[in-house]
Amino acid sequence: MSSATEIDLRQIRHFLAVARDRNFTRAATGLGITQSALSRSIRGLEQSIGAALFERRPREVTLTETGQILLRETADLDIRASAAVARARDAGRPARLRVLARGCDSALAGRIVDGYHATAPAVPAQLSFSDPLTHPDALRAGAAEAAFLRFPYDQAGLDAEVLFTDPRVALVAQSHPLAARGRVDLADLADDPVTVPPVSTEAERAYWAAADLRPRRWRPGPDARDSLDILAVVRHGLAISFVPASMLTGVALDGLRSLTVDGLSPSLVTIAWAEDATAPALAAFVRHACSASI
Incomplete structure (x- = not known):
């Protein structure tokens, strides 16, 4: 018979990743494991607890009531163990x-x-x-x-000083219809899917989608694990991305163009x-x- 004593920290780490990303594919990518391995881990955790933790939907998953309780009780468990x-x-x-x-x-x-x-x-x-x-x-x-x-990041329990303000630009493929224009308005890019890096809060997701200063409808592009993924996704014309200008320093921009965007918030480095x-x-x-x- 399954019991809580059979649950290990690895399963909790996997659960927290899915709860954060609300998507098994994104969570598995962030954890560096296959989606099937992550699914088996979550099923094992659910069997040990005796209840479903997620409601599975085609594009995302949501926490069940049991899942919400487990999230509240374990949110900092991995952090405390690592510390x-x-x-x-x-x-x-x-x-x-x-x-x-x-x-x-x-x-x-x-x-x-x-x-x-x-x-x-x-x-x-x-x-x-x-x-x-x-x-x-x-x-x-x-x-x-x-x-x-x-x-943006979760500032709870932290102090910080701003070191400098880094302007953000729109990174687009060289083949993009607006690539030849050095400056555009945010509204000009309303129909483009946007690829964003991994985030932990909806505020961060809105920021990287350029929906933080004022709400706007936007379409998510392919998932990106890091800046190299972002460059590859944009270079192939699969999406655009809003990135700090300093990220492009020393980067080979073959097949890419950066555009100044009116209405785009900067990146504050702290x-x-x-x-x-x-x-x-x-x-x-x-x-x-x-x-x-x-």
């Missing part, structure tokens, strides 16, 4: 500031961290790159001290940390990051 493992690994190691960034912000983050080290700080910084969706939770759980984050963090070394790093970005 506990991180603290155990750090025991006895020299003190350091763990700093997170997304890959497309590597130049900015690297420049700031290098400049911080040039001041001969008492506590060095260790920069690492990972899925930006995990960064706010990592800060809240104490698995990292600081992160370079772009609005340095963020847990609101209850009091370490002097963290304060020193934040001060350096703010001064270095001026």
Whole structure:
């Protein structure tokens, strides 16, 4: 007979991914596993609990009442477990500031961290790159001290300083009807499907779809796991995307065009940390990051 003791953390992680993405295909892609493996994991979890967790629909899934209860009770379980493992690994190691960034912000983050080290700080910084969706939770759980984050993101329990404003542009295929125009209005792109990166909230989805300043109807394009996927989807004319201009620095834009868009919100790059963090070394790093970005 199945019982809760047979449930493992992997299944909870899979459940949280599906609950977040509301789609098995997107969740499986984000987890790096096949959709069939994810489906088996969720079915096993449902069998252990004895109730369905999701209502399956053709294009998305929604949580059942049981699923909603499980989500409330386990939302931070994976985060707390990861933080506990991180603290155990750090025991006895020299003190350091763990700093997170997304890959497309590597130049900015690297420049700031290098400049911080040039001041001969008492506590060095260790920069690492990972899925930006995990960064706010990592800060809240104490698995990292600081992160370079772009609005919008879940700011609960976090403090942040804006480092700079990065304008966004529309990325379109060279064959797009408007590709030859350097500047367009957002309404000119109303009929184009939009590909967006993985998100954790509806506010983030609206932002990446350019529906944040004022609501607008838009069609989702193919799923994209990262900036490389976005470039490929747009280059093949499958969708357009609204991206930070700095993302295109040093990128080969063969087959692509970037357009200035009137009515498109910018990307705000911040340095963020847990609101209850009091370490002097963290304060020193934040001060350096703010001064270095001026």
